[in-house]
Amino acid sequence: MLRERIRGFADTLDKQRPLSKDEMEVLARGILSELNLPEGFLGWTMVELASAFWHDQVAAVPPERRLFLLPHCLKHAEGCPADYDDYGLDCRRCGACSIADFRTEAEDLGYKVLVAEGSPIVLKIIVGGYVDAVVGVACLNVLEKAIDKILMAGIPCAAVPLLSSDCRNTSVDEDWVAEMIRIPHKKPQVQTRSYIHLMRAAEKLFEPSELDRLAPRLRSKPAESETKAPATLDPIASTEAIAYDFLAKGGKHSRPFIVLAVHDALTGGNATLAGGAEHLSELPDAARRVALSIETFHKASLVHDDIEDDDDYRYGDETVHRRYGMSTAINVGDYLIGLGYRAVSREAGSLGPEVATDIVDRLADAHMKLCEGQGAELTWRDGRDKRLKPLDALKIYAMKTAPAFEAALYAGARLAGPVDELREPIARFARDLGVAFQILNDLKDWDESDQNKLSHGADVLGGRPTVLWALALASLHEEDSARLFSLVEGTMTENGQIELSDESRVRRIRALYDRAGVFDKAEQLVEKYRARAEAVADELEVDELRRLFYYLVDTVLERPTIEAPAVVVPSLDIVTLEPLVRLFYDDDAGLGSFTEVSPEEMPEGYRHLLAHEHHMTVTVEKFHGGPVDVRVLDKVVTEEHYARKILLVNQSDGFVVQYGIMRVHLADLPPQAREEIVGEGTPLGRILINHDVLRKIHLHRLWRVEIGKELKDFFGDSSPTTYGRTATIECNGEPAIELLEIVAPLPVT
Known part of the structure; x- marks a missing residue:
């Protein structure tokens, strides 16, 4: 019934322009409300609505221009003979799973087939021009995350969710998949506008042959091996060679895209139509060179920023100053700036002197403002006074980030x-967009769900003046502010003996940031500036430009993906629960699924056991009428942490009364307490009490737990459900212990 309603509803929608994710969410909620269905179906409904919306557009693409994406978790994990290459699973077609069957049929129809997950490789294939539509199978949470990326590209798509999110030996509705890949090729009644042709045009500017055509080298082009071996470079040609190599390497090319897209929006928007590629093939080279110039300025700023921030890597390779030396890198950055100005100034004949002068003047203005913003950051970073007001941080952002957006928008318009x-609207929009973008960058520095980051908190340890730092100083009490200063300056030690590692410093800074509520306040600032940018867009009279500005807000200020409610895709508390579980489990199947609950939603016995800020050891012993022993099931030990999963069992009868995972930051505890914890003979709460450790327990979340296989082995099968909590313990004023505590099911009374 739901699928039929979604498909019928999609037929009524205006398909001349793509839906944003926010619009799709509103529509999906309306469908669920109409059918009186729960919130848990939201993610599924959005995926199916996207598929129904794009169905005719997928059909308009011949199968040989479609990509069929399959997840590797459909394979049979035990005994699968396939290996992985750069593009995913290299299926051997052994017939042991459905991957081979799907792949064979799709390839017979002409599809390109990829067995992999994740949107980055898919977007690379899309923007590279290899395919014009994507159909795929994935678990629901992956599809939800991919919606943003696919919608941003405006490429036709269809998807079928897996029947589970176990990431191992999964299954899918095979008839639904067959229906999807057999969508016949036919001409659509309505063509949906898309920015994909403009994205591809921006990407093409930096292909080596096109780059050399638009900006011919003055020196001979060296062999690729020479740029990788600095000693072999011709000294005269070296600066040009290094600059061109870096210009052609990596990046999203969003600024050149903005130039081309604004120009197109103000000249009819033809590049977003079905014939966009043909239209862009007639784009004057002068416009291409202006777009290219914006990227050269951006790449120059990256070379210089990497020096100032002492970064080691960029685009997966060594930074320019690490590979070639600081002096050479400074010079290469300067060369790129000159190359950018030359790309525009030499088009005075084709653009007209007035247009070329206006664009160069705006580029110079942006260059100066960016230098002022970077100079303000460097002066603050090198100064002794580390106090910073939020307004001053935002002013720095407005100078550092907004000018690049303004230059790109202005150049395209001119x-x-x-x-x-x-x-004036361009200046306001760029300022609001740039400030919000920089705040989001600050937040991403602390995003523990970002698996691509090797470390977190680099901005604060690097001494950068972020709005998070300013908000913390404005919100914390004097004592906590002093602690924050000492952590950043590296002067805090434990008991005067243990010097804190960077990891420990970041963890403690994170705790102070949480206490000050800076992440929520920063999110509110992002939404404030987002709303301002959208208000500017609403003022615009040209429909295509207004749509582009909204598109830029959605793409540049990409929001966190919607977490599916637990009734459909159980999600773990990313702050405390998931990192603990992942210490011992690759997925959630062993423990089960978790749904956050309030104390009022818990049966009285569980509420008494869990909804408090006291030691569970003491509470469990009182509840069950006797002392408990600890049984260590597994442990993970690093230089910083000691983690273990345990059972608490009654001394009297040996019954399991509690399951738990804890992670202890050893430097925060007295030596005798550390030794006794590592000795594994006494429950944690009893150790802290016996050693009179100054402590404070913080309850974070309460959970209803649908019991998984391993918990069932411990607790028995008396009930499919129990309850638990996540908590932390402060020791001597510092967050020291993270806890997941799940009690055994209680008898039904």
């Missing part, structure tokens, strides 16, 4: 004609 009426 290529299209006079900009007198757009000058």
